[in-house]
Amino acid sequence: MAKVTFRTDECKGCGLCIDACPKGILKLSEETINKKGHHPAECADPDACVGCASCALMCPDCIITVEREVERMAEKVLMKGNEAIAEAAIMAGCRHYFGYPITPQTEIAAYMAKRMPKIGGTFLQAESEIAAINMVYGVSSAGKRVMTSSSSPGISLKGEGISYLAGTDLPAVIVNAQRGGPGLGGIQPSQSDYFQATRGGGHGDYHIIVLAPSSVQEMAELTIKAFELADEYLMPAMVLADGTTGQMMEPVSFDFEIKEPPAKPWATTGTKCQRPHNIANSLYLDPEKLECINNVRFARYEVIKDNEQRAEEYLTEDADIVVAAFGISARIAKNAVDAARAKGIKAGLIRPITLWPFPDKAFKKAAEHAKRFISVELSMGQMIEDVRLATECKVPVELCYRVGGMIPSPQQVLEAIEKAAKEVK
Amino acid sequence: MRYKRVTLIAGHYGSGKTNIAVNMALDLAKQKDNVAIADLDIINPYYRTLDSRAELEAAGVRLIVSPFANSNLDIPALPQEMYAVVDDLSLNCIIDVGGDDTGAVALGRLAPKLREEDDYDMYLIVNRFRPLTRTAKEVAEVRYEIEAACGLKFTGVINDSNLGADTTAETVLSSVQFGKDCAEATGLPLVATTVESSLMEELAGKVPDLFPMKLQKRPIDL
Structure with a gap:
């Protein structure tokens, strides 16, 4: 219809x-x-x-x-994580996608290229990542839901535009299917853009909401959540995936509620001589005003930190050893925690779902009884710093990692848990 | 399963081609000597036939793969050995073609000799649980796109409908009609329906021409 x-x-x-x-x-x-x-x-x-x-x-x-009208997929389908993100964005009402191909996220662009023309949306392969993020800025200013996606090197290029979006208080969804770095790095999975994502990524004082899916189902759910949070708090939201979650195929159900986007009276939709101009801008000529805007924005960040922390806590109530891991690392860590429990070790897992705001509360609670934390990451140790901050360094935190596009095996994580269990005895 | 000298596995992106190609190569190695699997996938740098190297080599299957497969070099490279497929007529070969029409382009170089020799099957892999090929009509469109891109005609359809780890006997049974619909919409015979080995017993007799498959172990599992 x-x-x-x-x-x-x-x-x-x-x-x-x-x-x-x-x-x-x-x-x-x-x-x-x-x-x-x-x-x-x-x-x-x-x-x-x-x-x-x-x-x-x-x-x-x-x-x-x-x-x-976009037909909703009534039954479960088998999808790559990247495809699930694209379909979820369409369900969330996103009709504008701008991007540039880069492994391992190109399925998002390929899917959008096929689907958007059929549903009256716009897919555009921009001439560069920088062009794409500025197109996002334009559509967001006009009050429409919009998305772009890339992988690590491409996200660095988008950094400037993300900072502009944050400085203009505009909602947008950015997907990063992380690959190995630094530099051109490699095309295999990584989580080494944690700092870049959770600290903002571009220049200036700002944050973006960062969501970390660990399954294809969550790729879909958190993409929709990212649109909702971005609109609610008027800021960019990032789905921080990786090569594995983007490429893996799993069954996914699209049977969930989708809220109507809120009204956007600030959008630059043309005054029709009925109201003053709406201006989308991040430049302030008056330093006092710029300071004030920054203070207001950071007050909003405090509200988000209070309201939006999300984490999965798995067997943490009595845990001596608490593993911290997000995304694909958490899938591996969960298998290792189960294996450790089978061996009689009191191990648990905290899986941050929001990386910014970081789920401090879950970590503080676990730190009351835990004797050791282990941060499992596909990086040289980035989230480990937030674990230390959240637990106020009251409990030792160790790192278990692989980099270069490699992922740790459940066996490697299990060995780290066993070693820690011996030491704390 | 009966094989001609060359069997080409093509279809929509993510329909399960690599998995089928690997399982067919292992099956073919039980029937014939001098078996090879050629990986012509120029689309997906992740999840290649090379992931099953140990198993294929143990079965005596020769791997014809790009030296850059599974490396960090993200280019659509073809193996230089691929001409063996059409030059060495003693070779029994399974070819894993990349997804969609874009992937089938890589076949163009081999197509004239394959047509001339006329001893090949090309199978269209379909999975009704894949988002963009859920109807026989969509499958028929993909079929023509691939044929136009590679210059070879399909000779049969393989129903590979599955939901990954959630696949049950019910999943397979619910796709039987889809397999028939695809065969009718394309005018091609339905050659086989794939099924994970563990479901074989439950489905034997209920679905014709079952092809048992072993799935790869995921690195995230213990």
């Missing part, structure tokens, strides 16, 4: 849409005269509309909106 609507008051009755319609169902209204004194265009047979959007593309005043 498709629906065509006209902003009737702005129509000048040129009739170009009537010529463009392949179904011949548009006409100039005979009864109505609009504010401008024209007979505006209308659809004579709404049921016959096929949603081709030829009229909207032709309209010189951009007053026609064509909406196509």
Whole structure:
């Protein structure tokens, strides 16, 4: 089902849409005269509309909106994590995607390229990552849900634009399927963009919301959550995935609630001479005003830290050894924790789902009884610093890691748990 | 399963081609000598036939893979040995083609000789649980895109409908009609329905032409 609507008051009755319609169902209204004194265009047979959007593309005043209903996948499907992100974004109402191919996230762009034209959305492969993130800035300013995605080196390029989005208080979703670094690094999975993501990533004082999925199902769910949080707190939100979660195939169900996006009175949709201009801007000529804006923004960050911490706590109540791991590392660590429990070791897992805000509360609680923390990461040790901060260094924290695109085996994590268990005895 | 000299495995991205190709190569090695598997996947640098190297070599299967497969070099490289497939007529070969029409382009170089020799099967792999090929109509579109890209015609359909780790006998049974629909929509015979070995007993007799498969162990599992 498709629906065509006209902003009737702005129509000048040129009739170009009537010529463009392949179904011949548009006409100039005979009864109505609009504010401008024209007979505006209308659809004579709404049921016959096929949603081709030829009229909207032709309209010189951009007053026609064509909406196509997107069928929701009723049963479970088998998807790559990257595909699940793309489909979830579409379900969340994202109709604009701008990106540039880079392994291991290219399936997101490929999926969007196939799906967007069919549902009346826009897929655009930009000339670079920098161009893509600035297109995101534009669409976000206009009040629409928008997404871009890349992998580590490409996210560095987007850093400038992400800072601008944060400085303008604009919502947007950015996906990073991390690969090995630094530099060009490699195409295999990594988690070494933790610092970049959780500290903001670009220049200036700011944060972005960072969500870390560890399954294909969560890739979908957290993408939708990212859109919701970005709109709620008016800031960019990042889905921090990695090569493994992006590439792995798992069954995924799209059977979940999706909230309507909130109203965006700040959007630059044209004043129509009815209101003052809305301006999307991150430049402030007055230093005092810039300081004030920064203070207000950081007060908002405190609210987010209070309200939005998310973590999965697994067997932590009585745990002596608490493993901290997110994303794919957490999948591996959970298997190791189960194996340690089978050997009689009181091991548990805290899996941060929000990396910013970091789930301090879960760690503080566990630190009351834990004798040792082990941070499992695909990096030289980045999240470990937040674990130390959250636990106020009251309990020793060790690192268990692989880098270069390698992932630790459950056996390696199990050995680290066993070694720690022996030492704390 | 009966094999011609060359069996080409093609289909939609993520439909399960590599897994089927590896399992077919192992199956073929039980029937014939001088078996090779050629990896012509120029689409996906992750999850290659090379992941099953130990198993294939133990079965005496020769691997024809790009020296850059599973490395960090992210380029659509083809193995220089791939011409053995059409030049060495004593070779019994399974070819793992990359996904969609873009992946099938790599076959173009081999297509004239394969057509001339006319001793090949090309199978269209379908999985009704994949998001962009859930209907026979969508499958038929992919079929023409691939044929146009590689210059070879499909000779059969293989129903590989599965939900990964969540696959049960029910999953397979619920896809039987889809397999038939795809065969009808494409005018191709339904050659086989794949099933994970452990479900073989439960489904034997209920689904015709079952092809048992062993799935790869995931590195994240203990």
